[in-house]
Amino acid sequence: MSRFGVFVVGPAGSGKSTFCSALISHLKNSKRSCIYVNLDPAAEEFDFEPDVDIKNLISLDDAMEEMQLGPNGAMMACFEFLMENLDWLESELDDVTEDFITIFDCPGQIELYSHVPILPNLCKYLQMNLNYNLCASYLIESTFVVDKAKFFAGTLSAMSAMIMLEIPHLNILSKMDLVKSQVTKRELKRYLDPDPSIISTDIHAETNPKFHALNEAVVKLIEDFSMVSFLQLESQNEDSVQAILSYIDDCLGWSEVQEPQLKDDPDQDYEEGGEE
Numbered sequence: 392m393s394r395f396g397v398f399v400v401g402p403a404g405s406g407k408s409t410f411c412s413a414l415i416s417h418l419k420n421s422k423r424s425c426i427y428v429n430l431d432p433a434a435e436e437f438d439f440e441p442d443v444d445i446k447n448l449i450s451l452d453d454a455m456e457e458m459q460l461g462p463n464g465a466m467m468a469c470f471e472f473l474m475e476n477l478d479w480l481e482s483e484l485d486d487v488t489e490d491f492i493t494i495f496d497c498p499g500q501i502e503l504y505s506h507v508p509i510l511p512n513l514c515k516y517l518q519m520n521l522n523y524n525l526c527a528s529y530l531i532e533s534t535f536v537v538d539k540a541k542f543f544a545g546t547l548s549a550m551s552a553m554i555m556l557e558i559p560h561l562n563i564l565s566k567m568d569l570v571k572s573q574v575t576k577r578e579l580k581r582y583l584d585p586d587p588s589i590i591s592t593d594i595h596a597e598t599n600p601k602f603h604a605l606n607e608a609v610v611k612l613i614e615d616f617s618m619v620s621f622l623q624l625e626s627q628n629e630d631s632v633q634a635i636l637s638y639i640d641d642c643l644g645w646s647e648v649q650e651p652q653l654k655d656d657p658d659q660d661y662e663e664g665g666e667e
């Protein structure tokens with residue numbers, strides 16, 4: 392039996408938990424089942440109560456207190472503890488079948504996958520031991536598109552996550568409602584499928600000439616990699632959430648597993664190839 396899961400990752404405050412809630416509401420409205428896994432040991436408030444919560448294993452406060460660590464060190468310690476207690480996660484996910492999508496709401500500390508391979512190792516464990524098909528949704532704030540240097544930095548961090556996690560990866564510009572009025576559609580297109588060489592001209596105009604060679608090197612890196620493009624997300628807009636969910640379903644191969652079941656079910660009104 393395959394299982395399906397999406398890791399919602401991205402920098403602090405990029406809108407991950409809000410997107411998870413929007414996704415859960417949308418899945419429920421569409422009569423689909425999901426499991427909400429909170430992997431943020433510091434998270435306090437939820438729109439939907441998590442089905443699995445890392446805080447039942449260890450909380451950030453406990454780690455800070457017991458190990459005399461600051462918040463970032465304690466976050467790493469919590470994940471190291473999780474990795475040493477994966478049987479806990481396995482038993483929490485025991486009832487998950489192929490009808491569910493598991494939503495992993497991750498903390499905003501990108502060092503968990505950019506500096507140390509904790510989240511990549513967790514993904515490998517879920518794939519190999521619990522038969523999960525996984526994908527990642529990497530959120531960066533769309534307000535970055537009005538600050539080009541930040542946009543480049545965001546693009547690089549998205550690339551770094553994509554390389555480290557080694558699972559199908561969707562880059563998402565979150566909070567689109569905040570920039571809609573500030574950016575024209577034409578300008579936005581330059582960012583959704585970024586042509587770094589055009590954007591770099593603008594950055595050159597804004598930065599000290601001594602950084603131009605560095606800017607060019609970064610542009611070349613993004614161009615050579617040529618795998619970064621962005622989807623748009625407005626978490627309060629149902630159509631926008633549905634559009635992202637369709638990409639997630641494709642990445643996970645969810646429909647391929649469900650369709651044969653629909654075909655086998657005589658009660659389902661299934662027409663192969665649509666209407667003729």
Ligand SMILES: Nc1nc2c(ncn2[C@@H]2O[C@H](COP(=O)(O)OP(=O)(O)OP(=O)(O)O)[C@@H](O)[C@H]2O)c(=O)[nH]1
Nearest residue numbers: 402403404405406407408409498499566625626627
């Ligand atoms: N305008 C707007 N605000 C949003 C949207 N999504 C999230 N926000 C706001 O952004 C802030 C951060 O959202 P969260 O969902 O908590 O972000 P997060 O990435 O989970 O944050 P951490 O878990 O702390 O890393 C909150 O005040 C949200 O209300 C959106 O689509 N539009």
Ligand SMILES: [Mg+2]
Nearest residue numbers: 407408431434
């Ligand atoms: Mg959050």
